[in-house]
Structure formats: C-alpha cells, structure tokens
Amino acid sequence: MAEQHETGTPLPNGVALTALDETYREDIHQVLDRLREEAPVHEDTELGRLILTRHDDVRGLLRNREWGVDPRKSSADSYVRLITGTNTPEGMDNYQPSMLFLDDPDHKRLRALVSQAFNPRAIEAMRRRTEEITQALLEEIDGREEVDLIADFAGPLPTLVIAEMLGVALEDRNHFKRWSDDLNFSFDPIRDEETNARIEASGEAMRSYFDKTIAARRAEPKDDLISDLVRAQEAEDSLNDEEIMSMCTLLLIAGNVTTTDLIGNGLYALLTHPDQMEKLKANPSLIENAVEEMLRFDSPVTDSARLPFNDEVIHGCPVKKGYTTYTSLAAANHDPSVYPDPHKFDIEREDTHHQSFGGGIHMCLGAPLARLEAQIGINAFLARFPNVRLSESPGKRRHLPSFRGFETLPVRL
Numbered sequence: 001m002a003e004q005h006e007t008g009t010p011l012p013n014g015v016a017l018t019a020l021d022e023t024y025r026e027d028i029h030q031v032l033d034r035l036r037e038e039a040p041v042h043e044d045t046e047l048g049r050l051i052l053t054r055h056d057d058v059r060g061l062l063r064n065r066e067w068g069v070d071p072r073k074s075s076a077d078s079y080v081r082l083i084t085g086t087n088t089p090e091g092m093d094n095y096q097p098s099m100l101f102l103d104d105p106d107h108k109r110l111r112a113l114v115s116q117a118f119n120p121r122a123i124e125a126m127r128r129r130t131e132e133i134t135q136a137l138l139e140e141i142d143g144r145e146e147v148d149l150i151a152d153f154a155g156p157l158p159t160l161v162i163a164e165m166l167g168v169a170l171e172d173r174n175h176f177k178r179w180s181d182d183l184n185f186s187f188d189p190i191r192d193e194e195t196n197a198r199i200e201a202s203g204e205a206m207r208s209y210f211d212k213t214i215a216a217r218r219a220e221p222k223d224d225l226i227s228d229l230v231r232a233q234e235a236e237d238s239l240n241d242e243e244i245m246s247m248c249t250l251l252l253i254a255g256n257v258t259t260t261d262l263i264g265n266g267l268y269a270l271l272t273h274p275d276q277m278e279k280l281k282a283n284p285s286l287i288e289n290a291v292e293e294m295l296r297f298d299s300p301v302t303d304s305a306r307l308p309f310n311d312e313v314i315h316g317c318p319v320k321k322g323y324t325t326y327t328s329l330a331a332a333n334h335d336p337s338v339y340p341d342p343h344k345f346d347i348e349r350e351d352t353h354h355q356s357f358g359g360g361i362h363m364c365l366g367a368p369l370a371r372l373e374a375q376i377g378i379n380a381f382l383a384r385f386p387n388v389r390l391s392e393s394p395g396k397r398r399h400l401p402s403f404r405g406f407e408t409l410p411v412r413l
C-alpha cells in the first residue's frame, strides 16, 4: 500500500515510530527526515497506519473534508481503534467519544458550544489570572537551588489555569492533575493491563467528580465553563450529561500535558541554545515569535490522525476507507522545502507558521490559551531566574506516543 524507496536498511515500523522507542524519543528528526525523503507515505504495518511526513501533504490532509476522525468508522485492526479501546466489541459498546473523535454534525454542534469560551477575547480575559497563578508558582520555588521544571512549574501551570476556567474547586486540583496524566496514556497503542486499570480508575473518578459538579451547577450556577455548558443544555436541549462530561474531560486532557510540554520543550530549547536565551532575556518582546518557533522546533503533539470516508489514493498509494492515516506534525514542521535550515532553533525566524495545532475543523481549540500560558510562563520564569541552567542530572523524555515532552527536567536556579 505504501510508497517506499528503500535504501538498504529497512524503514522503521511499529514502536520505532513512537515515543516508546529511545531513538525516536531522543532524536525524532533523524527518523522523520528519513521517512520524508524515502517514504512520504509510509505504512506502519505493525500498528496499522499510514504516516505522512511532507509539509504540504500533512497540511492538506488535516483540512480535507473527505476525511474524518471517528474511530467507529475505521477498520477494526487500525491504530485509532487501539488507542480509543474500540478494538473489542465491549470497548465499542462503552465508547463515549469527545469531539476530538467525532465527525460532523455532532462535532460541529459540540464545538460551537465551547468555542465562545476560547475565543481570543475570552482568553485575553484570563491573562491576569494566568499571571497571578504563574507568580504564585514561582514564589513557591524561589530560594531553592534545584527544581524539576516539569513537576514544579510547567506541569501545574496549565492544570491550575484550566481548572480555574472549568470551576474545579481548589482542593480537587491535585486529583485533576493525576487523573489527566493517567488518561493521557490512552494514547499508547500497546499499553499493558496495569496501565489500562489506571486509566479506568482515573476515568471513573473524573466522571464521578463531573457528575456531582454538573448537578451542583444545575442547582446553583456559577461563573465558570461547566455552568455555561449546563445553561447551553437547558437553553437548547441539544447536549446530554455524557457529552458535558466528555467535553470537560477533553478540555482537561487536551490542555494539560500539551501546554506543559510547550513550556518544558521551549525552556529546554533556550537552555541548550544560549545565544537564543540571551536574545530573549535582552528583549522579552520577542516572546510571541519565540513561542511560535518553540511550537515548530519541538512540537508537543507529534502527530494527528485522519480516516478517509471513502477509498482514496495519496501519491499513487491506495488507502482503504477508514484506514488510520497519521499526519506527522513534527515532520511537517521540519520540512526543508518549506523552512530554511529546519533543525535550527531561531527565535527570530521570519516564517514560523507551523502545523503543531493541527488544522481544518479539528484545529486545536485551546491554541490561544496555550500561547498565552507559554508566553507569560516562559518570560516570567526567565525574569525571576535569569541564571537558570540545566542540572548535571539529565532530564527524561516522556514515553507517550503522539506527545513529546519531558517527564522530568531538573534545572539549577
């Protein structure tokens, strides 16, 4: 099925094309550059998917309305069925997709209900609270010699911001971080039984929390997103409780590890490129362009899936209806035919457009919020700790397919 121009060594397959593999984790572009050059439509026969790596192919497929995302329309043995647990009849019966895995008209209806909360004006209104939350986190670590950038700063910041938007009580916020960290592992196509049990337990705890909160907001609405969703439900009668719950869960999961990784990868890029670090410290107004370059250079989400509604052909390769086709956002962002010197980290790069937030109707809803948090978080961190440097003990990258970031990143302040 796939177009391949092999040059001796076989092309990577299966786990070697995920963050579970050490080479892919430590040097992702070594792997992706090869695919882009030798097999721009590469078939991962072990995990059941095609992978596109060229910028124009990725950009085009994400926006192509002949392709969708609902795993229930996919072939039983394909990658999206594995990650959504719909590869068994029981998993299929219990499946409650969020809008990330729904096609229109359901996708359109659900997205419209939350879009208001994420429009640029609404996000700008979160600026002051994001600054306060950032300063409170920095205050807590001030005075310490060494901290873990992830556990102590980049991890809690997005959880606290989204918890605030949703209206999650202060005392429940640590649970939320844990639940959402556990649920992320549903993106691992070969997770073991123990991980499945953890995902299940955290999913159950989160559902029961939202169940109670939805009832409480129905009785007594507040100024938060859960109350807005309950109001929308009452006004239009077009949203059921399961859908409110899936939406809240999606917002938590989609907004947490991704933004943590943008801040973590971004600060790591600065720490390993001292000339760029000095430039930003000397001129903090470069932060907007710098964050776009961070998104391009070390993309927090490495790939996103699409499934054709009908049999298709890409570059002469037939793709069966419903077969999982991954767009490698990380590869598209380093395509040398689009970006001069693509592996160079340059916060003043002129063209920093990227595919890191996906595209088309599923384009990341939280992009303005992620940008705001990263811009505020990174500049505030550098203003408070201008002498920050990597610790002697190295950071560890996370073993989570489709995401790219650090599990721990020790730094000296």
Ligand code: HEM
Pocket (backbone or CB within 6 Å): 062, 099, 100, 101, 111, 162, 250, 251, 252, 254, 255, 256, 258, 259, 262, 300, 301, 303, 304, 305, 356, 357, 358, 359, 360, 361, 362, 363, 364, 365, 366, 367, 369, 370
């Ligand atoms: C740097 C941080 C982030 C990155 C890199 C990121 C990336 C992505 C990507 C790649 C997609 C899939 C797009 C597609 O397939 O076309 C997506 C979807 C989504 N993201 Fe984000 N995201 C980030 C932060 C956030 C935040 C902070 C939120 C909200 C709190 C959020 C909410 C969503 C939602 C709701 C979707 C599903 C949209 C839909 O299906 O219509 N994301 N994101």
